[in-house]
Amino acid sequence: MRFGTKAVHAGVEPDPSTGAIMxxxxxxxxxxQEAPAKHKGYAYARGANPTRNSLQKSIAALENGKYALCFSSGMGATDAVIKLLNPGDEVITSNDLYGGSYRMFKRVFEKYGIKFHFIDLTKAANIEPLINDKTRLFWLETPTNPLMNIVDIQACVALAKKRNIIVAVDNTFASPYLQNPLDLGADIVMHSVTKYLGGHSDVIMGALVMNDDKLYQDLAFIHNSCGAVPGPQDSFLVMRGIKTLHLRMERHCLNGRKIAEYLKGHPKVGKVYWPGFPDHPNHEIAKKQMRDFGGMLSFTLKDDSMEKASNLMVSVELFSLAESLGGVESLINHPASMTHASIPKEERLKGGLVDSLIRLSIGVEDAEDLIADLDQALSKV
Known part of the structure; x- marks a missing residue:
């Protein structure tokens, strides 16, 4: 079954009591329950809900996975993965990752004796010197948030499999439409479902997808025991959003390309971070493991001042200054003070995240209108 057909049909069957198509x-x-401990697969809604079960089947199918678990947020899903570990275990992750993940790793889990190594993962060779007998997890983002760095999933998997290390990939920026990490050998795929899967800026949710039976059992135990589960209304909204995922992603990619090329040619723009450019680091790897290059990009101004960047962000009219991404509307974001504010400045700068960096989530509006909006805003800086 091809992706668009899975997006419309996977996990959804007519309701047996009414024939409802949704x-x-x-x-x-x-x-x-019919008798004590005798039920039809449902006892208490924290453990299972029919609406959520249908959504989980859909997300698993989109990622070519056997199992999916939905959580009340992307951070709830990430939290469950780290709870697979024990005190003394070590994690290798990127020095360019979502600020909320960094905050959780450093301020929540480090005090329980889990050690995190934040390194440049654009070269898989950087990983090997840090691997030891305590290494249990590689946590990857690709493309990364917000510098759009590309990590070679297969190269990381090759290093991990020699030592029985779990590879988890945050696939939020790519979505399953563009990239399927399980097919590349990863053990777990994480999504902030809030973003492209939901697609309409009206749901907070996360998901994990996997194939391994034991990994699923362990994560399902954490899922039920710790209780970070989404409600049925949110599950319904995401199922509705997924039905148009392939259509939306086509437009996100088309608009993203047009706007990236426009910004790269603008005399006031400095560097544009978008993996579709041939000169983008690891562009060839992006071509190999992605089907297109998405609607996320970041850029700086040639006059690299915070004041100029601020003027631009408050001058746009169609773009909305807001956190999050992946919705049908276009958003403009200042990572240093918004999504990545929890990362100390010196750590941000090490990874290249300067104070004046601007991140765009390109929506599905007409690209010409979005370009005109950026053009008028750039004329004021």
Whole structure:
């Protein structure tokens, strides 16, 4: 089954009681049982809900996975993966990753004795010197947030498999439409479902996808025991969003390319970070493991001042200054003070995240209108 067909049909079956073509919203906290411990697969809604189950089947199918678990947020999903570890275990991750992930790793889990190494993952060779008998997890983002760095998933998997290390990939920026890390050998795929899967800026949710039976059992235990589960209304909204994922992603990619090329040619723009450019670091790897290059990009101004960047961000009219990404509307974001504010400045600068960096999430509006908006804003800086 091809991707667009899976997006419309996977996980969704007509309701047996009514024939409803969409899975109903099962707004219930508990289920009546025929006798003690005798039920139809549902006992308490933290453990399972029919609406959520349909969504999980859909997301698993999109990632070519056997299992999926949905969480109340992307951070809830990330939290569950780190809970697979024990005190003394070590994690290798990127020095250019989402600020919320960095904050969780450093301020929540380090005090429980888990050690995190934040390094440049654009070269897989950087990983090997840090691997030891305590290394349990590689946590990858590709493309990274916000510098759009590309990590070679297969190269990281090759290093991990020699030592029985779990490879988890945050696939939020690419979405399953552009990239399927399980097919490249990863063990776990994480999504902030809030973003492209939901697609309409109206849901907070996360998901994990995997093939391994034991890994699924361990994560399902954490999922139920710790309780970071989404409600049926949000599950319904995401199922509705997924039905147009392939259509939206086509437009995000088309608009992203047009705007990246426009910015690269503008006399006031400095560097544009977008993996579709042939001179983007690891562009060839992006071509190999992605189907297109997406609607996320970042850029700086030639006059690299915070004042100029601020003037631009408050001068746009169609772009909205806001956190998050992946919705149908275009957003402009200042990572240093918004999505990555929790990362100390010296750590941000090490990874290349300067104070004046601007991140764009390109929506599905007409590209010409978005370019005109950026053009008028750039004329004021």
């Amino acid at each position: 899975t109903p919203i099962f707004q219930t906290s508990t289920y009546v």
